[in-house]
Amino acid sequence: MAEENKITVQGTHFDEAHLMMYIDGELPPSEADLLRAHLLVCPECRLECRSLQEALGLYTAFDRQFHESLPAPPHAWANFEGRLHEALAKPAVQRRSWLRRIADSARRPVGGAFLPWALSGAATALALVLLFVHSPSNHSFSVDDVLNRAQHEQASLDTALAPVVYQKIRITDSAAPQSPVTVQIWNDQKHGHFREEAGNWSQTVSALRQPEPPRQLRDLNAVYAANHLRWNVPLSADALRDWAQTPARKEESIRKEHLASGEEAYRLSAKLVDPSSIPASGTPFIQAMELLVRATDWHAVSERLTISSQAGTHTYEIAELEYRVIPLSQLPGNLVSALEGTSAPVSDSGLMAASGNASLSFADLAVDVLDRLDRVDALVQDQVVVMRAGTEQLQVSGIVRSESRKAEILTALGSLASSPAVKLNVLSAGDARASGIVPLTHPIQVQSVEVLLNEAGSNPEVRTYLSVHRHVPERDLDQAADHFVTDAVEHSTEAQLNAQALKHIVEFVPLSEIGQASPEAREKWRSLVTRHAQASRREIHQLEQQLSPVFAHAASSGRTLAPEAAADDDLRPEADRLLTRTTDTDRILWQALSSNANAADRRGLTGTEFWRMLKEEDFLAAQIADKVHP
Amino acid sequence: MVLVASCGVQGASLSAKDQLSGNPPEDLAARIVELFGELRMPLFRYLVVALGSAEEAEDTTQECFLRLCRYLQQGGEVRNERLWLFHVAHNLLLDQRKSGRALHEVLPPDWQDLAATHSDSAPDQEHRLLAREKYEALQNAFDELSEQQREVLRLREEGLGYREIAEILSSNVPVVAAHIRRAVAKIKAKLNG
Numbered sequence: 083m084a085e086e087n088k089i090t091v092q093g094t095h096f097d098e099a100h101l102m103m104y105i106d107g108e109l110p111p112s113e114a115d116l117l118r119a120h121l122l123v124c125p126e127c128r129l130e131c132r133s134l135q136e137a138l139g140l141y142t143a144f145d146r147q148f149h150e151s152l153p154a155p156p157h158a159w160a161n162f163e164g165r166l167h168e169a170l171a172k173p174a175v176q177r178r179s180w181l182r183r184i185a186d187s188a189r190r191p192v193g194g195a196f197l198p199w200a201l202s203g204a205a206t207a208l209a210l211v212l213l214f215v216h217s218p219s220n221h222s223f224s225v226d227d228v229l230n231r232a233q234h235e236q237a238s239l240d241t242a243l244a245p246v247v248y249q250k251i252r253i254t255d256s257a258a259p260q261s262p263v264t265v266q267i268w269n270d271q272k273h274g275h276f277r278e279e280a281g282n283w284s285q286t287v288s289a290l291r292q293p294e295p296p297r298q299l300r301d302l303n304a305v306y307a308a309n310h311l312r313w314n315v316p317l318s319a320d321a322l323r324d325w326a327q328t329p330a331r332k333e334e335s336i337r338k339e340h341l342a343s344g345e346e347a348y349r350l351s352a353k354l355v356d357p358s359s360i361p362a363s364g365t366p367f368i369q370a371m372e373l374l375v376r377a378t379d380w381h382a383v384s385e386r387l388t389i390s391s392q393a394g395t396h397t398y399e400i401a402e403l404e405y406r407v408i409p410l411s412q413l414p415g416n417l418v419s420a421l422e423g424t425s426a427p428v429s430d431s432g433l434m435a436a437s438g439n440a441s442l443s444f445a446d447l448a449v450d451v452l453d454r455l456d457r458v459d460a461l462v463q464d465q466v467v468v469m470r471a472g473t474e475q476l477q478v479s480g481i482v483r484s485e486s487r488k489a490e491i492l493t494a495l496g497s498l499a500s501s502p503a504v505k506l507n508v509l510s511a512g513d514a515r516a517s518g519i520v521p522l523t524h525p526i527q528v529q530s531v532e533v534l535l536n537e538a539g540s541n542p543e544v545r546t547y548l549s550v551h552r553h554v555p556e557r558d559l560d561q562a563a564d565h566f567v568t569d570a571v572e573h574s575t576e577a578q579l580n581a582q583a584l585k586h587i588v589e590f591v592p593l594s595e596i597g598q599a600s601p602e603a604r605e606k607w608r609s610l611v612t613r614h615a616q617a618s619r620r621e622i623h624q625l626e627q628q629l630s631p632v633f634a635h636a637a638s639s640g641r642t643l644a645p646e647a648a649a650d651d652d653l654r655p656e657a658d659r660l661l662t663r664t665t666d667t668d669r670i671l672w673q674a675l676s677s678n679a680n681a682a683d684r685r686g687l688t689g690t691e692f693w694r695m696l697k698e699e700d701f702l703a704a705q706i707a708d709k710v711h712p
Numbered sequence: 713m714v715l716v717a718s719c720g721v722q723g724a725s726l727s728a729k730d731q732l733s734g735n736p737p738e739d740l741a742a743r744i745v746e747l748f749g750e751l752r753m754p755l756f757r758y759l760v761v762a763l764g765s766a767e768e769a770e771d772t773t774q775e776c777f778l779r780l781c782r783y784l785q786q787g788g789e790v791r792n793e794r795l796w797l798f799h800v801a802h803n804l805l806l807d808q809r810k811s812g813r814a815l816h817e818v819l820p821p822d823w824q825d826l827a828a829t830h831s832d833s834a835p836d837q838e839h840r841l842l843a844r845e846k847y848e849a850l851q852n853a854f855d856e857l858s859e860q861q862r863e864v865l866r867l868r869e870e871g872l873g874y875r876e877i878a879e880i881l882s883s884n885v886p887v888v889a890a891h892i893r894r895a896v897a898k899i900k901a902k903l904n905g
Contacts, residue, residue: 098897102889140846145865
């Protein structure tokens with residue numbers, strides 16, 4: 083199953099799954115672009131694509147024909163009206179459901195004090211673990227589904243990559259919100275070694291030795307222990323599941339959210355239905371627990387605990403700042419010895435070298451990274467992306483064509499490449515293949531579009547134009563038409579790639595945030611935005627100039643509809659629309675000019691829509707450039 | 713649309729994006745009727761093929777809409793009704809299979825019986841029909857697909873995207889893509905062989 087689920091680029095060809103998703107319009111734009119460019123130069127993939135299209139088309143025809151032969155509903159829907167009225171007449175009832183839970187005693191803490199208050203009367207209480215399910219607003223996942231996936235993901239990581247999990251978390255106690263504590267944890271699960279570090283304090287423990295951390299951490303660990311949760315895995319799906327399984331009625335809910343990075347996440351919450359049912363014992367007990375699980379990899383990224391104790395109710399916010407699974411071989415020697423229980427200090431593990439950039443604001447750092455990447459054209463050529471990683475870090479990711487290109491990009495990043503605030507995830511195509519990483523969002527760039535297109539110059543309008551107006555002799559017509567089409571596609575692709583880079587820049591560092599950056603960073607950001615807006619515009623103009631003599635009639639009739647004016651302090655809507663539009667026109671162009679275009683495809687360039695969209699693109703790019711230079 | 717008139721509400725006044733929680737029941741009825749008109753046939757087609765009985769499919773289709781009605785009545789929010797309805801239809805099929813009530817997954821010979829029972833639903837002559845041989849080859853190919861492969865292909869034909877299909881089947885996009893890919897590979901092999 084595993085290898086069949088992968089969407090991979092095999093050698094220099096795209097696989098069937100990729101091609102099929104392309105046909106169905108299911109690939110993300112960046113991948114679709116690469117594939118489209120590849121199809122232009124690869125007759126084999128083109129052939130494969132055509133045969134898939136044919137099979138899918140035949141199946142569709144079969145399906146329609148079959149459906150037409152199916153019987154009609156025997157009662158012609160006659161009784162629906164009555165049933166609907168009946169349903170509406172009944173009063174609405176709260177939907178309840180039992181949530182089945184898998185007893186998982188293996189996940190219980192080893193050696194921890196077991197069962198004080200919680201299991202008293204467990205037999206009867208267990209039958210009362212009534213959980214209200216509020217999940218149907220997101221009917222695709224229940225709390226259980228997400229927890230299962232998160233735990234599964236965790237378990238497979240642990241077995242595949244153990245032995246050491248490194249986690250950096252920030253604990254904020256509502257009793258002292260001004261002084262959060264940042265804790266680093268190394269957990270060598272295989273050998274039972276565990277190390278925690280917070281500020282100047284550090285503690286290395288083996289197996290069951292009890293730690294004595296600073297207050298917030300000590301209190302939190304105490305809460306975990308008192309509630310039978312593993313204190314050495316403070317932020318995980320296990321914690322929520324373990325707590326949810328304790329016998330006391332809980333109310334659960336699930337909600338879809340977006341993280342700062344834009345990724346989807348699920349917020350799972352469970353809270354006691356009746357906190358007063360907990361017998362007073364002086365032990366702090368958990369009233370409610372919330373876990374935010376990232377949907378892309380089912381990783382828990384933050385947790386909020388509401389605690390009741392004699393001192394009252396307060397909350398802990400635990401945010402993950404960093405998470406890695408480190409092979410033992412990659413650990414610096416001093417850390418290994420620390421984990422082995424010696425007292426060697428963990429001063430500089432190489433994982434978190436002291437930073438000279440601590441005074442930089444996030445926007446400054448982000449702009450600096452974008453600017454350095456752009457200087458080697460990595461935003462356009464390699465579609466390298468910069469994302470937020472946690473709250474204090476950013477991550478540079480991408481798969482680039484070669485080792486030398488990777489080196490070029492790392493050199494361009496200079497000292498930032500080794501800064502702890504910047505996480506690097508730039509792989510060469512070879513790295514990616516060797517590590518089995520699936521380039522889902524940014525696949526390997528297989529080639530460049532400068533290569534001559536095979537049999538692409540078959541568009542009759544183009545051929546007529548070249549022959550009649552440019553007097554190209556018949557024997558050179560194929561080649562001239564190929565050149566013409568190559569040029570057009572290249573302009574279109576460049577316009578689109580620049581629009582994509584532009585969108586990335588203004589989404590990662592929005593106009594509204596650039597005000598907080600230093601004057602130098604503001605200037606850099608402006609020139610980044612302007613450069614890509616103008617590049618996009620230039621390519622659109624060239625495309626228009628090249629095509630308009632051929633499709634003169636349609637080109638002249640294109641009207642410009644000014645898009646709705648967006649807010650002055652936000653470039654994102656325009657950048658987003660520009661990318662959508664350039665993608666649309668690129669698709670129309672490619673379809674109309676490709677060798678297997680049918681009459682309908684070719685009409686794309688003779689209709690007015692294409693020309694109207696080009697004008698709108700020009701307008702949008704100009705508007706973006708204007709906005710950054712008021 | 714009889715119901716709309718009887719409720720005195722213009723169904724068209726509510727857009728697909730309207731959130732219905734808290735709206736008076738007439739609005740809800742109108743909305744459900746409007747959706748019913750729009751989506752009952754795609755759902756019916758999906759269900760009749762899986763259930764093998766037009767009668768049951770008609771009933772289950774109605775049940776899907778009634779569930780939507782009850783869910784909205786209780787203050788639930790639905791962004792994509794089409795997806796919601798297919799998801800419920802899929803779950804009802806699963807329930808029926810589990811309880812043993814489902815007739816069985818319908819196989820091509822049954823389809824022919826099923827189709828033969830209704831003469832007035834004969835294919836429209838204006839449509840371009842597949843040649844008999846090709847139709848039979850495709851039918852054989854479809855017959856050889858796994859249940860999941862058939863299901864994803866059917867949902868795809870009803871215009872649902874991979875992500876939506878994945879949600880309906882509680883699966884993920886790569887798995888859906890793999891099912892479709894393998895199904896298409898079988899179809900291709902059958903057509904060429």
